[in-house]
Amino acid sequence: MIPNHTTDLADGQMFDAVGIGAGPFNLGFAALAEGAPELRVAVFDAADDFAWHPGMMLPGTHLQVPFMADLVTLADPTSGYSFLNYLKASGRIYPFYIRENFYALRREYSDYLRWAAHRLGSVRFNHAVTDVTHDGGAYRITLQTPAGTREVRALNLVLGTGTQPWVPDTVDPVALATGDAFHTSGFAHRREELDSRHRIAVVGSGQSAAEVVSDLLENWVDTPHAETGEPRELVWLTRSPRFFPLEYTKLTLELTSPEYIDHFHGLPASRRDALGAAQKGLYKGINADLIDHIHELMYVRDVESAPGRVRLMAATALDALTSRVDGLRLDVHNDDDGGAHALDVDTAVLATGYGYREPGFLSGIEDRIRRLPDGRFDVDREYSIGVHADILVQNAELHTHGFTAPDLGMGAYRNSVIVNRIADREVYAVEQRIAYQEFGSPDPDAHDSARTAAPQEATR
CATH class of the missing domain: 3.50.50.60 (FAD/NAD(P)-binding domain)
Structure with missing residues (x-):
């Protein structure tokens, strides 16, 4: 049964951040945002209930990433929204342990995501975003809900509308x-x-x-x-x-690392596009x-x-x-x-395959979006496309951050960065270096050989 949150949503209600789309990445955002209780967060989705690739739920199919690539574990292993906590709550943690397989079945992972979606009080299904504008102080989001039209306000947007069949x-x-x-x-x-x-x-x-x-x-x-x-x-x-x-060797997996994202993001757009085309076999x-x-x-x-x-x-x-x-x-x-x-x-x-399709409601805030010369989003290193750094994107940055964009395993990392940015403080420690290899030319001023740098305060 889906919790009905319509009654506690008032016209003009203000949020620090509104997530649009309740797929895995924005569910992860909602879950990790609970680690910053001062943040007022809502996530809206037009669908009646959560569904994750229902058309490919074939018997026996499993994830291509380990179960630790859930909504929260790689950012906060103690979170109650972890896959292991779902298994415990559903009475299947021992069978999963005896199975000795890191790769969850697609069906059980989908069930886990639905379980989390129903537990998250900030997530509202059957709430379709039809228009977004900005009034000079905040974003105004128009919603179609079971109770009629609502309008809420938000200081930040987190776009998680996902990709569409191509x-x-x-x-x-x-x-x-x-x-x-x-x-x-x-x-x-x-x-x-x-x-x-x-x-x-x-x-x-x-x-x-x-x-x-x-x-x-x-x-x-x-x-x-x-x-x-x-x-x-x-x-x-x-x-x-x-x-x-699928290339799944360990040194290749290091390309899903913060330092490789740093390296990739700093390259010219033409080089990023060439690398992206060459790396399709990696994901x-x-x-x-x-x-x-x-x-x-x-x-x-x-x-x-x-x-x-x-x-x-x-x-x-x-x-x-x-x-x-x-x-x-x-x-x-x-x-x-x-x-x-x-x-x-x-x-x-x-x-x-699938491709990113910009939602129509962005037309109302086009003047607040940064774009590259070819019209694609100009996504900064910390996942913002906003002129004022207040519009964050999930899985719309393949061309700027590389193939980590659709990777479930990097969702918790990206959401840690996003939550820290919105909260303007370090809610979650964000790893800076985890790879054994180096990417790009050596920095002559770098003397620290530690793989993981000390946590740093997030900046806006």
């Missing part, structure tokens, strides 16, 4: 409208429909694509069509030169064990002469996906040899 322009809108082509974000909701299909193409090569392919290999491709008895066909294609594993790859599992499934099918047909096609770019009377046509070409051909399928599952 589909390339090469996909025919008609195919999307008919549902013959759809994004992986809706796969679990559409899964039963696929039992009536003969030929499915999965486009993309990240973790979501691999999870979909694994599911179809195990439960679909070798089951003859119920009506015709014909064998099925599964095609997995990606323009990537190979099916990249968009596939778990190595899932790659091995898919290969094992293919091997077993080969030994058993399974009836379905499966094609894995790397270095294959999608030029166009068009809707036809009898299904879909995928025009593709091979990036290596340039050869072009077409694929005819019934359904295309698009594992084409």
Whole structure:
């Protein structure tokens, strides 16, 4: 049952900070803000209740980061909003201990996030932000709530509206409208429909694509069509030169460190963009064990002469996906040899990723937002895009802070910085140096070899 906070929200009520969007990162902000009791904080979300990637809740799927990448632990291990406290409260801490696996199941992590969202008194669902302006003293936030329109004021905004499914322009809108082509974000909701299909193409090569392919290999491709008895066909294609594993070695993980963020943020925008393009495999790859599992499934099918047909096609770019009377046509070409051909399928599952989409309400405060020459947010080192350092962003800084932006494990770090900044004091000690390696040219004035600097006061 979701707590109803509408009755304690008065028109004109003032907050030190309002978070917009109640995904994992702003839930973490709300949880850590409780460590600064002097702060008046509210987090609003338009949804009726918390949901975290419900369309990819496939059986047995798990996080790609350890469970310590929860809302609070890396900032405050004593917090009551930790994943371990959730396990204790739900009576499952001993089974989790005996399991001896750092990687929580996606389902249980989603349940944990919902548990935290319902415990946080500052979080209000079914509160849609429709407009934001500034009256010279504070932000004025217009809300649509179950009780009608409300307007509250805030000194700071924390934008956590998240990323949205991205589909390339090469996909025919008609195919999307008919549902013959759809994004992986809706796969679990559409899964039963696929039992009536003969030929499915999965486009993309990240973790979501691999999870979909694994599911179809195990439960679909070798089951003859119920009506015709014909064998099925599964095609997995990606323009990537190979099916990249997620790089998870320890020195690579040090790129998710405060000092690497310092280094990355200080580079020219053109160099940051080049590094960002080169580093996609560091956070968009596939778990190595899932790659091995898919290969094992293919091997077993080969030994058993399974009836379905499966094609894995790397270095294959999608030029166009068009809707036809009898299904879909995928025009593709091979990036290596340039050869072009077409694929005819019934359904295309698009594992084409997510992208940041600016919320429309920002138009009312455009004059208070800093931007780079190309129009992207100019995010400072401490996550503000505000001309007056009073608009903070969550996971909208991939181009300025690197691939730590979407990383669950860095959420608590970013929120520590944000809470300290809003409170104008050190609420949480923020690590300065944790890596064994050095990034960039040596500083001739640096003499301290300690990996972790002494905590410093946050500055505005």
